[in-house]
Amino acid sequence: MTKDTARVTFFPSGATAEVTRGSTLLDAAVEAGVLIATICGGDGICGRCRVIVRSGEVDAEPTALLSREEIRAGYTLACETRVIGDVEIDVPAETGGEGAQILSDADAERFRALSSAAGAGPSFALDPIVRKIFLQIPPPTLQDNLGCSERLFREVRRGTDAPSMQMGLKVVRSLPDVLREGNWQVTVTLGRRGDTEAVIQVEKGDRTDRVLGLVVDVGTSTVVAHLVDLTTGETLDAEARYNSQMPYGAEVTRRIIHAEREGPDALREAIVRDINDLTNLLVSRSGVELHDIIAAFASGNTTMLHFLLGLNPAHIRKSPYIPATTAPPAVRAAETGVRINPRGLLYAMPSIGSWVGGDVTAGILSTGLADSPKLTMFIDVGTNGEIVLGNSDWMLACATSAGPAFEGSGVKCGMRASRGAIERVAFRTANVIEFGVIGDAAPVGICGSGLIDAIAGLFEAGLVDRSGQLLPDRSPRIRSCDGILEFVLVPSTETGADIVVTQADIENVLRAKAAVFAGAKILLESTEHSFADLDQLLIAGGFGSYLDIGKAVTLGMIPELPLDRIRYVGNTSLRGAKMALLSSAALARSQEIARSATYYDLITFPDYYEEFMSAKFLPHTDLDLFPTARAAASAGTASRKEAG
Structure with a gap:
């Protein structure tokens, strides 16, 4: 270490980095391999990269993104704080302190x-796109004097229907020696590259085990x-x-x-x-x-x-x-x-468009959407909020730019779905709340599924109105902090620090859910269908698999349908990719899917903004789309009239 550098140590991991003085703590974290999540990418506008200076000398830019209490407690923004000398930093769990390590x-x-x-998705025969075959190649003679590569191609073709074959120069160079050292018994590794069967490598002996x-x-x-x-x-x-x-x-x-x-x-x-x-x-x-x-x-x-x-x-x-x-x-x-x-x-995996990628193609492949006569909507609930509508005759796809709120980002006490994250919230009364925590640990923040539960619970308990505004006269848990209303989900007496849902958090989630619902409605209306016409709704992705369907409907994120029409399908991106690796037919089908699906860019639809604004309410401005909410609203109106 020189006089121009300083050592930054991050806790609880103990990882260190030697950086040039004047580097930001975020730069140091990247150097040390410590993951500090940001939404803004280090521009100092999201406030997500909160860390605590345990000891040492830093220079922090003033920011309105930290409360006075947080600043007094030593909090600073990693992207806005520069290293002056050796420093020790605590990275709270909700900021991502377990970092770039393997998940627990x-x-x-x-x-x-x-x-x-x-x-249950489609079934493809096991026919890997890359495989090994053992060959016993007839040695050359004066009568059978093909070159080494042509001789190998001839034997490979006896067991494959590839119209063309190729072999790299490195393999050609090694081939004469490998064939003779193996006594003309070799293992050939073959890989599909379009319509070509490529010889990846040739090994002497039988290596197919x-x-x-x-x-x-x-x-x-x-x-x-x-x-x-x-x-x-x-x-x-x-x-x-x-x-x-x-x-x-x-x-x-x-x-x-x-x-x-x-x-x-x-x-x-x-x-x-x-x-x-x-x-x-x-x-x-x-x-x-x-x-x-x-x-x-x-x-x-x-x-x-x-x-x-x-x-x-x-x-x-x-x-x-x-x-x-x-x-x-x-x-x-x-x-x-x-x-x-x-x-x-x-x-x-081939993509459908700029914002509907190979993960969605894999989802269509693995669920069999493109091979079913049923009118199906597939939603990958995540940052991009991709949606596919269609059946075996046609498919439309779009992305809704839902944002990272569903993954706990952009939320005051938000965190990824990891140990200590509140993933389930149930309001027994307006002030009696039960919650489930990942890993059965003490809560340190709230992840996306918990946030959905919490906001839906606030609405059902009458603590927010249909526009999502907190109603401070309804509960002592609602308070103002630095001029912003927030609901105390878990008090500091139980966790050491309050875990809250703020008005801004609610607005972020309402924007995200509105983007998804509006996108789904646009796709349906563009084909002269309604939600009632859907035969099945498939919810994909890591977040989607932990989503409480009832709460998502209460929020107005997904349509109200009979439960037997809604199905979780898990990580279809991974499952579809595995299908394509294990089956040439599945790979070919994925390519057909990507080519045949029609990609819609929602910004080209003049009605999208209006649909988005309508969907920002709980559950929607049009209660006819949500019969249960409409009935509850009617019952509430009737009871108020009787009371009057």
Whole structure:
């Protein structure tokens, strides 16, 4: 360490970084591998990156995003605080203090379980897109004098219908020696690259005993990886971690802006590092070698796949919103930095449009939406709020830009769905509240599903009106803090610090739910359908799988339908990617789906803003869409008349 640098130590992880004096605490956290989530990407406008200065010298910019009490307690914003000397920093759990580490067992289990969540999808024959075959090749003679590569192609073609084959120069160079050293008995690794069968590698002897693949769901918040046996289709192990891109912004738009300003390398390296760390852990636990993994298949939204492949995502956010590609080609994994077999291939799920990505294509594939006569609506409840409407004859898709509130971001006491997060809230009376906490731990914040429950409960208890405004005369738990109304969900006497739901939190959630509902209604009306016409509503994604359907209806986020028409389908992004890796037919079907679905950009619909504003009320301005709420409102009116 020099006089121009200082050491920053983060707790509770103990991770350290040596940084140039004048660097921000957020920069130091990235250097140390400590995940501090931000919504604004470090622009100092969201207030999400709260940390506590335990000791040391810093220079903090004044901010109105921290209360006087927080400032007195040592809180500061990591993006607005510069390192002057050695410093020790506490990172609260709700800010993301467990950082870029592998998820704890309790947290990771939520994501592992989602991959096998409910839902009977289509069945595809086991026919991996990358496979190994053992060949006994007839040695050359004066009468049979084909070259080594042509001789190998001839034998491969006896068992494949590939119209064309190719072999890289490196393989051609090694082939004469490998064939002879193996006494003309070799194992050939083949991979599909469009209509071409590529010879990935040739090994002497029979090496078909271990053929593995990696499936990765590259989510905006979480990265999930499965290690798969390509011979049997069995999942050998699974793991998850938080996306290390989080310090650059909770939303993909913020990350694109960062890439435009600073270059995309840091974002690409972050996601590649996450995948490699997960892969190394899976390999170590399973007792296999990286060399055994001959293919990886990635699914995710269009922007995440651009970052992974090193593609420029800048034009995704600029009119007319065109990505570099919606159908990424298979590439050598080594070209991207993903570490598997050095010759292994990396595939990416094709996208439908700039804001409806491969994760949605995978969802359509895995649920069988495109092969069913039933009118189906598929909603991936998350930051982008993607929606698909259709059946086997047609499909429409859109993204609703719901924002990160559903994932606990942009919320005063919000946090990701991890240990200590309140995930369930039940109002027994206006002042008697029960809640469930992830990991059976003491509550430290509230995640998206808990926030939905809380706001729906406030409405049902009569503590907010239909516009979402808190009513301070209805409960002593409603108070004003720095001029903003808030509801004390859990008092500090139980947790050490109050856990609250603020008026701003409520407004954020109402905007998010209105975006989703308005998008769904626009898709239906554009095809002259209504919610009543839906045969099934499929709720996908990590957040969606923990959503209380009744509370979501109370809020007006999803339509009121008979419960037998609503189904959770879990992590369909991962499941669809696994199907495509294990079946050439499934991969071909995913490509057909991406090409055939019609992508709607909601900003081109003149009625969208009006629908959005109507949906910002609880549950909606048009109560005919919500018969239960309409009946309750009528009953309340009648009782008030009787009382009068």
